[in-house]
Amino acid sequence: MTGLEEAKRRAESDAKSRGYFLNPDTSFLNDLLAGLVENERRYGYPSCPCRIATGKFELDRDIICPCDYRDADVEKYGACYCALYVRKDIFEGKTPLNPVPERRPPQKQRAAISAAGTPVSVSVKAAEKPDVEKKESGAPGMKLWYCKQCGYVALRDEPPYLCPICKAKKEMFAEVKLELVG
Amino acid sequence: MKIVKVLGNDRRHKVFVYALSTCAWCKKTKKFLEDHGIEFEYVDVDLCSKEDIEVIRSELERRGAPMSFPYIIIDDNVGILGFREDELKEALGV
Numbered sequence: 080m081t082g083l084e085e086a087k088r089r090a091e092s093d094a095k096s097r098g099y100f101l102n103p104d105t106s107f108l109n110d111l112l113a114g115l116v117e118n119e120r121r122y123g124y125p126s127c128p129c130r131i132a133t134g135k136f137e138l139d140r141d142i143i144c145p146c147d148y149r150d151a152d153v154e155k156y157g158a159c160y161c162a163l164y165v166r167k168d169i170f171e172g173k174t175p176l177n178p179v180p181e182r183r184p185p186q187k188q189r190a191a192i193s194a195a196g197t198p199v200s201v202s203v204k205a206a207e208k209p210d211v212e213k214k215e216s217g218a219p220g221m222k223l224w225y226c227k228q229c230g231y232v233a234l235r236d237e238p239p240y241l242c243p244i245c246k247a248k249k250e251m252f253a254e255v256k257l258e259l260v261g
Numbered sequence: 262m263k264i265v266k267v268l269g270n271d272r273r274h275k276v277f278v279y280a281l282s283t284c285a286w287c288k289k290t291k292k293f294l295e296d297h298g299i300e301f302e303y304v305d306v307d308l309c310s311k312e313d314i315e316v317i318r319s320e321l322e323r324r325g326a327p328m329s330f331p332y333i334i335i336d337d338n339v340g341i342l343g344f345r346e347d348e349l350k351e352a353l354g355v
Binding site: 107110111113114115117118128129130131132161162177178180181185188189191192193195196197 | 281282283284285286287288289306307308309310311312313314315317318327328329330343344345
């Protein structure tokens with residue numbers, strides 16, 4: 080079970096590798112880390128504490144911290160959506176931190192909220208397997224996966240269980256979709 | 262649906278917050294209201310049942326609000342998205 084310290088260590092090492100900083104407000108930072116730890120306990124992966132998650136990996140993949148929207152938001156607003164990761168000028172207090180508008184597409188948000196919540200009387204379904212995409216060429220089932228934490232890329236059927244470089248968990252891997260030209 | 266009522270001395274406005282229990286901005290919002298003695302109600306959407314979330318979803322949709330949090334409704338007509346202290350202060354007169 081991931082604890083606060085471990086979550087902090089993970090976020091710190093990721094911030095460092097990307098040139099970001101963690102939120103300088105200690106109590107705010109601890110609330111965010113506690114939210115990440117709670118989500119990891121609930122769903123098995125640390126989804127964004129400030130967004131609604133479903134527990135369905137395919138629907139939540141883009142909001143697993145560090146989320147797919149972080150880099151663009153830090154670039155534009157100086158902080159990611161939940162403000163765990165901030166830019167240097169915000170960290171140093173030179174620029175005020177304001178709420179970051181939601182960049183996640185509304186249709187994804189709607190799909191998430193429709194699938195969220197603890198079922199009341201429905202029997203628990205077996206872990207849902209994502210639909211296997213049909214490939215026209217290449218080895219069947221082989222996909223490119225990149226580690227959202229360190230950028231390591233692997234060509235495999237499934238993402239690595241642990242990132243061999245930064246030890247991030249399987250959930251940190253996202254599929255890379257490439258289009259071959261020529 | 263588990264709606265929590267936080268008592269306060271300032272009851273000039275009816276304040277309702279849609280929040281997430283894990284969200285630090287939502288926590289900040291609740292604390293802001295408490296610190297200003299404003300009475301309010303909130304629901305932590307992530308802790309709700311599917312049925313309740315469906316009710317919340319259609320309510321937010323009816324109001325034309327996006328599905329993000331915190332969403333603060335004041336006197337049933339003003340909706341504030343996110344912890345925007347200035348907007349909250351103005352709407353609540355504090």
